[in-house]
Amino acid sequence: MGNCQGQCYQKSLSQTNSVDCGKLMILVKTWQKEAFSLFDYENAANVQEQKFTINSEGYLRGRNQIEWIENDSIIKDEVCKIKKKNENYFIVNPNFQNVDKMQVIQEKEEFHTLVNKTVSDNIGNKIWKVIHENGILLEEGDVIKLGRVKFTIRQIALDIKSQEQRSECESSLSNESEQIMCRICCSSQKSLKNPLLNPCKCCGSIKYIHLECLKTWLRMKLENRQSENCIVYLWKNLECELCKFNYPPKFKSDDAYYDLIELSKPNDYPYLMMEFTNKQGQQLECNKSSGIYILKFSNVLELKVGRSNETDIRVNDISVSRNHARFQVQDKKVYLFDNHSKFGTLHLIRSEKIQIQRGMEIQVGRSLISFQ
């Protein structure tokens, strides 16, 4: 709709009836019962269908019955807010956080993971964009959902150069004069790239471990299965073999933060690293609650993901179709395409607002909203 004038001009040439540029048609399908946040795109039973034609900004609200409201009063049960600017419509993201707020949340999350509590991520309704066969460009930090299985894209590493530059400025170290040594290799040498850490409750002569020694230990401990183009690490709890303390997913040592997931990075490029966290009693991969998938594109440019044995990336969950989606590298970028999956491939909207395009579909709560 960016070139609305142009589009309308073209349409009026081909169609005899005039097209009203200012109008937007919204088709809402709402599932009447909670179905574990799953949308069965093939089964239309128990779905309420509604159509709205709008001409100005406003809100969609409601639970089972959706309403369009144009006034600016306090809205209860808001599904989605739509703004209009210069004949273009935008979806306003209620979950958008500016950088300052984000930092506070991250700090909170870090604090909570350290004390072993989970933080509720339910700040309003999340808006998911439905990915179709035409695909979407993936960026680090993106959250995608295959059926009900959620992945966070932690890292997209396409060549070795950019990664080396990054690690240069990653960690900071204080100058401790205390005589300390690594409990694995017994060396007391340390450097910025390989500091001595204290990730658990051990003290005395076994208090410290080298970053590199911890990485090696993690790789041995975590490696679960490996196919030609995909490595999967899964774990429920990782504990210190001596003090039995559970290593938190993120820990602080000498004023620098370390991340167990980051520590299991592979050595060959290009790859994409995505993390999943098992929430709400999902029975995934024999009860392992966290894990990472490392997708290797060194041999092929396209990897299939699904529940079938023939896919490159296997995700064992009933909500994932046999051949659900595919990742593809094109011009040093990674794209995700859906493959007519039953419960859909979704991409979390993280920006402040997103311009509505005809044919676009989003999912909010139990509603699937299409714009035409």
Ligand SMILES: [Zn+2]
């Ligand atoms: Zn060591």
Ligand SMILES: [Zn+2]
């Ligand atoms: Zn320990």
